[in-house]
């Protein structure tokens with residue numbers, strides 16, 4: 001798993017490391033790595049490094065210092081470097097002196113447009129982890145002129161370092177070069193960061209438990225249930241799906257199909273769409289009602305069951321079974337409107353809730369807001385449940401405070417029925433006995449991987465996602 005640390009934690013670790021490192025050494029390490037990445041991008045985009053033009057946008061802090069030092073390193077490779085100082089009197093003195101010694105030039109803000117227009121790469125050293133809020137007008141005006149690819153120093157300026165939220169003018173980078181450890185912005189704002197490159201500066205020993213996690217494919221491979229020689233259809237976990245209605249069988253077909261594809265365990269379906277589900281997925285044991293569904297090791301409940309009395313009774317019955325439950329879609333709304341249904345739940349049995357922003361508002365009485373990690377954590381505490389907050393980046397919070405972030409590959413999951421597929425994946429993993437937080441986080445990643453594979457750069461559908469699950473799992477197992 002990749003660890004991610006908030007800027008407060010990063011700063012505390014940097015202080016410990018700085019106290020044990022010669023003056024300027026950390027910035028030298030950071031800016032040397034930064035310069036190598038800028039040179040790499042120049043070579044990729046223009047076929048060379050020497051003679052190419054780089055413009056540095058330099059703010060008043062150490063982020064600008066990194067940019068200036070990197071500029072000095074790039075000069076050694078024959079790059080023409082021009083620095084635009086947003087606050088000349090506050091520019092990092094040692095960095096500025098190094099750039100000047102190396103033959104780099106400093107241009108005024110008034111003269112900068114012609115330089116920015118001719119740049120092969122622009123380096124964003126406006127602000128780093130001490131930034132708050134959007135770009136200020138002067139920086140915003142310069143950034144608006146950029147046409148060349150941008151390498152962001154540590155993070156794209158104007159994007160919140162701890163939430164990834166954007167609230168006004170900001171930098172959109174092709175590449176972000178960060179130092180020492182990943183920060184939340186890198187997982188939560190993939191569109192603004194571009195490719196994220198981590199340069200080691202020796203910080204890791206000074207950081208303890210991360211604030212957030214991101215699963216790697218090898219983590220998913222390690223936990224995804226694969227049948228062994230001792231297994232039969234029951235030992236791998238039976239998942240029950242309570243979804244869909246006679247008029248709207250789609251949710252039932254998608255959630256059940258996703259569960260069929262996810263693991264080799266058995267799938268039971270209970271509800272009004274039994275005939276349709278059986279004809280589409282003959283391997284599913286389908287019945288008309290949850291009361292005669294037979295034994296399962298986990299339940300998925302919600303998609304398409306309606307929010308009226310019948311849906312409520314289905315949910316109440318399932319919550320009383322003493323097995324892990326993934327409550328999705330209509331089940332979320334039922335819980336929000338009649339929280340007393342949760343009285344049926346044995347507090348020791350895991351519950352996974354999967355709200356999108358609107359359902360979150362119903363559950364919590366407010367929108368998730370810009371800090372989606374805090375929002376998910378709060379809901380997880382309130383409901384004593386794993387909360388998977390849907391959005392471009394899915395955030396999965398456990399009641400004990402663990403949070404995983406899924407950084408998606410494109411926006412292919414924004415399609416009708418996509419959530420039904422996710423819930424089927426989560427249910428299968430719960431039935432296999434996996435920790436519910438890991439189950440939800442692993443399912444979210446396989447879901448987005450299936451989306452990218454199904455889409456192959458053109459829009460896909462929820463059925464496409466179901467069909468791509470085997471390819472996604474093959475990829476997970478091949479890479480691990």
Ligand SMILES: NC(=O)C1=CN([C@@H]2O[C@H](COP(=O)(O)OP(=O)(O)OC[C@H]3O[C@@H](n4cnc5c(N)ncnc54)[C@H](O)[C@@H]3O)[C@@H](O)[C@H]2O)[C@@H](O)CC1
Pocket residue numbers: 014015018026027030031059060061062063064066126127128129130131132133134135136153154158179201
């Ligand atoms: N501390 C360290 O050991 C290291 C720090 N490094 C760099 O240092 C950066 C952090 O440097 P600093 O703490 O000096 O601060 P920054 O460079 O992030 O920000 C500088 C100042 O900009 C101002 N500011 C805040 N929001 C702004 C906005 N929206 N628009 C314009 N100005 C704004 C603030 O007054 C802030 O103090 C890191 O992001 C990284 O790039 C690296 O050199 C690695 C080592």
Ligand SMILES: [K+]
Pocket residue numbers: 063124125126127128152153154155156157
């Ligand atoms: K920056």
